[in-house]
Amino acid sequence: xxxxxxxxxxxxxxxxxxxxxxxxxxxxxxxxxxxxxxxxxxxxxxxxxxxxxxxxxxxxxxxxxxxxxxxxxxxxxxxxxxxxxxxxxxxxxxxxxxxxxxxxxxxxxxxxxxxxxxxxxxxxxxxxxxxxxxxxxxxxxxxxxxxxxxxxxxxxxxxxxxxxxxxxxxxxxxxxxxxxxxxxxxxxxxxxxxxxxxxxxxxxxxxxxxxxxxxxxxxxxxxxxxxxxxxxxxxxxxxxxxxxxxxxxxxxxxxxxxxxxxxxxxxxxxxxxxxxxxxxxxxxxxxxxxxxxxxxxxxxxxxxxxxxxxxxxxxxxxxxxxxxxxxxxxxxxxxxx
Numbered sequence: 001x002x003x004x005x006x007x008x009x010x011x012x013x014x015x016x017x018x019x020x021x022x023x024x025x026x027x028x029x030x031x032x033x034x035x036x037x038x039x040x041x042x043x044x045x046x047x048x049x050x051x052x053x054x055x056x057x058x059x060x061x062x063x064x065x066x067x068x069x070x071x072x073x074x075x076x077x078x079x080x081x082x083x084x085x086x087x088x089x090x091x092x093x094x095x096x097x098x099x100x101x102x103x104x105x106x107x108x109x110x111x112x113x114x115x116x117x118x119x120x121x122x123x124x125x126x127x128x129x130x131x132x133x134x135x136x137x138x139x140x141x142x143x144x145x146x147x148x149x150x151x152x153x154x155x156x157x158x159x160x161x162x163x164x165x166x167x168x169x170x171x172x173x174x175x176x177x178x179x180x181x182x183x184x185x186x187x188x189x190x191x192x193x194x195x196x197x198x199x200x201x202x203x204x205x206x207x208x209x210x211x212x213x214x215x216x217x218x219x220x221x222x223x224x225x226x227x228x229x230x231x232x233x234x235x236x237x238x239x240x241x242x243x244x245x246x247x248x249x250x251x252x253x254x255x256x257x258x259x260x261x262x263x264x265x266x267x268x269x270x271x272x273x274x275x276x277x278x279x280x281x282x283x284x285x286x287x288x289x290x291x292x293x294x295x296x297x298x299x300x301x302x303x304x305x306x307x308x309x310x311x312x313x314x315x316x317x318x319x320x321x322x323x324x325x326x327x328x329x330x331x332x333x334x335x336x337x
Contacts, residue, residue, distance in 0.1 A: 222246035268292035
């Protein structure tokens with residue numbers, strides 16, 4: 001059996017391919033308090049409401065102020081090109097942006113789909129972030145899914161390269177260490193910028209959002225803190241604590257979703273992976289995955305065809321992880337490596 005732990009990175013949604021997507025449903029629920037921000041020294045840590053002391057995003061989104069001054073109206077190409085030069089979205093004048101692009105939301109969304117079809121995921125990131133700024137964080141389900149897909153593909157390539165370096169026997173010495181540090185900084189900058197963007201542009205206090213919306217983006221933030229925690233050189237920066245906080249809050253909100261809901265199942269799948277790979281708590285990882293799987297399995301027959309397909313797709317990944325982890329536990333009990 002392949003020893004690679006499987007995690008949920010897809011989204012399940014209408015016109016977007018289900019194998020590339022995270023999952024979500026809409027459930028009526030009372031608004032939940034958003035994670036608050038409070039100054040704290042050290043790296044940018046994210047926390048959630050209640051007893052945990054939050055700390056802020058440190059200043060403006062990286063790359064702010066890079067948009068050149070101009071007197072004419074902005075266009076999609078102007079903004080997309082600027083994103084391509086600096087990646088992190090600048091702090092554009094919202095009034096100017098809205099005036100220039102108010103009639104172009106559909107066109108911009110079409111460009112996002114074209115970038116996906118062309119597998120130009122960096123361009124897709126620039127375009128979807130432009131759209132988020134345009135609509136002031138009030139994204140639709142489709143736009144939200146495309147946002148996650150774009151960033152997943154860009155980061156997956158970066159993480160794959162980092163894993164290859166860690167497993168390489170030819171990359172060594174001082175130059176090898178310098179190159180690994182460069183790759184790790186690239187991943188860290190990407191994750192931190194994305195987290196900052198979500199908190200500043202999407203999870204703003206004035207935007208309550210639906211339960212589905214909040215669980216989706218809480219999970220996305222938690223996932224990226226987990227990726228940061230997996231970087232060896234960043235182990236002392238409390239990213240594991242931040243991931244744990246956001247996963248826990250997302251799981252608390254997700255209790256109001258059906259147990260067979262794909263976004264809830266995907267969240268619990270990734271939460272269990274976090275317990276296993278980052279916190280090294282194998283027993284809790286198994287319990288988390290088994291509980292989510294068990295609560296959903298008996299209710300699958302009541303789903304329609306589309307929901308059944310979406311739920312079972314995530315549950316298959318969860319079952320594969322459970323089987324892998326049990327085999328590791330049994331091998332350890334027998335004294336095998």
